Amino acid sequence: MSHHVINRSKAAKHDHWLVRWTLIAFAVGIMSLLVIGPLINVFYHAFELGVAIWWKALVDPNTLSALRLTIITAVISVSCNLVFGFAAAWAISRFPFRGKALLTTLIDLPFSVSPVIAGLIFVLLFGASGFFGPLLEFANVQIIFALPGIVLATTFVTFPFIARELIPVLEALGPDEEEAARTLGASAWQMFWHVTIPNIKWGLLYGVLLCNARAIGEFGAVSVVSGKIPGRTDTLPLTIEKFYQSFDKVSTASAFAVATLLTGLALITLVFKTYLETKTHQSTQRESVMDA
Amino acid sequence: MSIVVTNVSKNFGKHIALKDIDLEIPSGSLTALLGPSGSGKTTLLRIIAGLEEADAGSVTLEGEDFSDVPLRQRQIGFVFQHYALFRHMTVFDNIGFALKVRNQPKAEIRERVMELLNLIQLEGIENRYPSQLSGGQRQRVALARALSARPKVLLLDEPFGALDARVRKELRAWLRRLHDEIHVTSVFVTHDQEEALELADRVVVMSKGRIEQVGSPDEVYHQPANPFVMTFLGQVNLFHGRWDESPELADVSDGRNGTMVAYVRPHQLDLTRVISEDGAHWPGRIIRIHGAGVQVRIDLEMQPDKRPAEVLLPRERFQELNPIVGEDVYVRPKEMKIFPKGIDQDYTI
Numbered sequence A: 001m002s003h004h005v006i007n008r009s010k011a012a013k014h015d016h017w018l019v020r021w022t023l024i025a026f027a028v029g030i031m032s033l034l035v036i037g038p039l040i041n042v043f044y045h046a047f048e049l050g051v052a053i054w055w056k057a058l059v060d061p062n063t064l065s066a067l068r069l070t071i072i073t074a075v076i077s078v079s080c081n082l083v084f085g086f087a088a089a090w091a092i093s094r095f096p097f098r099g100k101a102l103l104t105t106l107i108d109l110p111f112s113v114s115p116v117i118a119g120l121i122f123v124l125l126f127g128a129s130g131f132f133g134p135l136l137e138f139a140n141v142q143i144i145f146a147l148p149g150i151v152l153a154t155t156f157v158t159f160p161f162i163a164r165e166l167i168p169v170l171e172a173l174g175p176d177e178e179e180a181a182r183t184l185g186a187s188a189w190q191m192f193w194h195v196t197i198p199n200i201k202w203g204l205l206y207g208v209l210l211c212n213a214r215a216i217g218e219f220g221a222v223s224v225v226s227g228k229i230p231g232r233t234d235t236l237p238l239t240i241e242k243f244y245q246s247f248d249k250v251s252t253a254s255a256f257a258v259a260t261l262l263t264g265l266a267l268i269t270l271v272f273k274t275y276l277e278t279k280t281h282q283s284t285q286r287e288s289v290m291d292a
Numbered sequence B: 001m002s003i004v005v006t007n008v009s010k011n012f013g014k015h016i017a018l019k020d021i022d023l024e025i026p027s028g029s030l031t032a033l034l035g036p037s038g039s040g041k042t043t044l045l046r047i048i049a050g051l052e053e054a055d056a057g058s059v060t061l062e063g064e065d066f067s068d069v070p071l072r073q074r075q076i077g078f079v080f081q082h083y084a085l086f087r088h089m090t091v092f093d094n095i096g097f098a099l100k101v102r103n104q105p106k107a108e109i110r111e112r113v114m115e116l117l118n119l120i121q122l123e124g125i126e127n128r129y130p131s132q133l134s135g136g137q138r139q140r141v142a143l144a145r146a147l148s149a150r151p152k153v154l155l156l157d158e159p160f161g162a163l164d165a166r167v168r169k170e171l172r173a174w175l176r177r178l179h180d181e182i183h184v185t186s187v188f189v190t191h192d193q194e195e196a197l198e199l200a201d202r203v204v205v206m207s208k209g210r211i212e213q214v215g216s217p218d219e220v221y222h223q224p225a226n227p228f229v230m231t232f233l234g235q236v237n238l239f240h241g242r243w244d245e246s247p248e249l250a251d252v253s254d255g256r257n258g259t260m261v262a263y264v265r266p267h268q269l270d271l272t273r274v275i276s277e278d279g280a281h282w283p284g285r286i287i288r289i290h291g292a293g294v295q296v297r298i299d300l301e302m303q304p305d306k307r308p309a310e311v312l313l314p315r316e317r318f319q320e321l322n323p324i325v326g327e328d329v330y331v332r333p334k335e336m337k338i339f340p341k342g343i344d345q346d347y348t349i
Helices: A002-013 A017-046 A051-059 A061-094 A100-112 A115-126 A132-140 A147-173 A175-181 A188-217 A221-225 A238-246 A248-291 B041-049 B091-099 B105-118 B135-147 B165-182 B193-199 B217-222 B227-232 B314-323
Strands: B003-012 B015-025 B030-034 B056-061 B076-079 B153-157 B185-190 B202-207 B212-215 B237-242 B260-264 B267-274 B280-288 B294-300 B308-314 B328-333 B336-340
Touching: A002 A061, A017 A248, A017 B153, A051 A061, A051 A248, A051 B260, A061 A100, A061 A188, A061 A238, A061 A248, A100 A147, A115 A147, A115 A221, A115 B193, A147 A221, A175 A188, A175 B076, A188 A248, A221 A238, A238 A248, B003 B041, B003 B185, B015 B041, B030 B041, B041 B076, B041 B153, B041 B185, B041 B202, B076 B135, B076 B260, B091 B105, B091 B135, B105 B135, B135 B165, B165 B193, B185 B193, B193 B217, B202 B227, B212 B217, B227 B260, B237 B308, B267 B308, B267 B314, B294 B314, B294 B328, B308 B314
Parallel strands: B030 B185, B030 B202, B076 B153, B153 B185
Antiparallel strands: B003 B015, B003 B056, B202 B212, B237 B260, B260 B336, B267 B328, B280 B294, B280 B328, B294 B308
């Protein structure tokens, strides 16, 4: 008799199975249409003309130098944003100061600005006819149409990821452990290394991962700033576009071939992200169970 | 290590947290900073620790001005209300942290950690993580950690606030024994007057950023300096009236003209059916009698203004009088404190 009662109360708390399955089917349908379908399409077209063409596109010197440039840009951007993002998140979550709301808004600015505009900002500042143009020419420094410009644009566009990931993590953490470390005689560096970083490491890695994914795939801002000089200022996304704009079949297949490279990188990122999510979930679960 | 606080003030924006605080904490004593929330006690503790900076004034430790000494060199141990144990380190690493950041050799760290685990009676748990400990265990580990570098001063911020009542009582007794053994100058913050009176050598009663009174537990309870202290530290009955020239009225605080308020604790009141010549007699009607316990508690309604009053009678006296509910009797104060009406009227908690 109690079994019957349990069944009834269970049904009262959960949606009808039809509702659940309809929603799941709907979500899967949208996912298939917008994400999975196009992904499969990319791989299909990449191998359409055979593996040889696919391989040729990948080992093409322009592709390889684009790969190199993409990776260098990503490494520099992510490293810079790691420092900037942590500093900003630290300041916002630990110190009271005037203009905190302004800083928080500024951090979100790259998200609300179109990437093309972001690239344009740097052209207007550092281009030949830009604000600093004459000064740069005098010093013989090239920013636009060169690596520094690409790095700047990419760093700008990917800045919010790490900061926004760290701010809630640091706020939830609270300053207590860090204050305790200080009262026990730790220097600021010792405190960061032994107490702060271990406590935020999953959030930090997650932010780095997102930042990295975006840095690799950035198109709009970089295309404005780079000048698309083949072999010199082409990134992977720009190379894909270049291949695609030549309308012969081989080039099209090559475009998709390079796209599989990018997709491969994205998929690795995704797998790693899912792994990190489960780790974060696990460690917070362990704590909350014990606090009960 | 004695601590001297001189003229310390602190504001947070428009909120005045501390105003002109002067305080001396004798070396080796266990002092309580007692007060309601918002009284500034935690702020004062954190300023002594170096976790906050005072806007004005100074703190000296054994004559040495602390204001120039950075936090990590102050040699204080701090115990937080919510323990603040390093969640990703074992108990061993938590307790050994202070020594590790001073680059002590591993063998010495091990020896000290074991010594402290023995002191807090938690040998065997050194490889556990804080999330695997109970609240009482965590607080003891926090205490061991604070003591690990042999601090000159031990500061505790509501150390037992987050624990349940039974554990709180145990740890209170335990802290007192520990202090008697170690004799390090200790200051703890609490809003629980029972805790302050039970634990401390000296009690500093604070309210709204100011010190109301400093004294031994006995002094602040039996000789309160003002209505706030008296009301905060225990049950109090209030009787309004005018000064009447009777020489037996004890402890008039200030002035003899105008309306006064007599503050009387429940056990300082007696009941009588007879008006005698000396002393005050206030008519009241018995509303309820709580018979259980060593002392009998009687709730009355004073006449004619119908204000409530509470009397605690020793059992023998109660049996002698044998009062009943509804009866009209006289309340007679055996002792009382009188303050002029209007002095610090706002003592609502």
